[in-house]
Amino acid sequence: GIQVEQSPPDLILQEGANSTLRCNFSDSVNNLQWFHQNPWGQLINLFYIPSGTKQNGRLSATTVATERYSLLYISSSQTTDSGVYFCAVGNTGNQFYFGTGTSLTVIP
Amino acid sequence: NAGVTQTPKFQVLKTGQSMTLQCAQDMNHNSMYWYRQDPGMGLRLIYYSASEGTTDKGEVPNGYNVSRLNKREFSLRLESAAPSQTSVYFCASQFAQVDYGYTFGSGTRLTVV
Numbered sequence: 521g522i523q524v525e526q527s528p529p530d531l532i533l534q535e536g537a538n539s540t541l542r543c544n545f546s547d548s549v550n551n552l553q554w555f556h557q558n559p560w561g562q563l564i565n566l567f568y569i570p571s572g573t574k575q576n577g578r579l580s581a582t583t584v585a586t587e588r589y590s591l592l593y594i595s596s597s598q599t600t601d602s603g604v605y606f607c608a609v610g611n612t613g614n615q616f617y618f619g620t621g622t623s624l625t626v627i628p
Numbered sequence: 629n630a631g632v633t634q635t636p637k638f639q640v641l642k643t644g645q646s647m648t649l650q651c652a653q654d655m656n657h658n659s660m661y662w663y664r665q666d667p668g669m670g671l672r673l674i675y676y677s678a679s680e681g682t683t684d685k686g687e688v689p690n691g692y693n694v695s696r697l698n699k700r701e702f703s704l705r706l707e708s709a710a711p712s713q714t715s716v717y718f719c720a721s722q723f724a725q726v727d728y729g730y731t732f733g734s735g736t737r738l739t740v741v
Binding site for chain 1: 670
């Protein structure tokens with residue numbers, strides 16, 4: 521399967537700070553998603569972004585498929601942004617491979 | 629609009645017992661998935677169903693079986709539970725061919741003792 525590496529593994533931010541999370545993958549992909557898992561375990565899809573750039577409020581994501589990476593930007597972080605952020609990629613059919621996540625803690 | 633509903637939310641099994649995890653979606657999605665999440669790890673695909681009537685193995689299918697009962701429902705069965713199957717199980721669905729990602733259920737926390 522495709523190897524997915526996320527960095528950093530852990531991140532602690534002061535409320536209001538900005539951050540960039542990175543997802544590198546080992547093979548060409550035509551599917552890529554970013555998820556947020558909140559402290560209660562619920563997984564929420566943030567972006568479906570196999571290429572290009574998308575924005576949704578304070579969050580934006582960019583995927584450069586030719587260079588095998590994707591970035592998730594969080595601006596003006598809030599305590600509700602805390603949790604684990606996962607990147608998942610796929611290139612054939614319906615199989616997605618997940619990274620091990622970036623654990624984000626936002627301190628008031 | 630309930631989205632993806634998983635039952636039960638919690639379960640404790642003894643080694644060797646069997647059980648079925650249920651998943652239902654009301655969004656008319658074509659594809660459905662079962663993942664497991666272990667501590668400190670990302671999610672790993674167990675089985676998926678690209679469309680009604682089809683099922684395929686994912687990364688970690690051993691010890692599991694699935695049934696796509698109809699377009700709405702996709703169940704996961706453990707025939708003889710083992711401690712290595714202690715995990716949190718997530719069901720997801722996706723409207724294939726459209727620029728949407730997964731919608732996940734809230735998970736089932738399974739402990740096998």
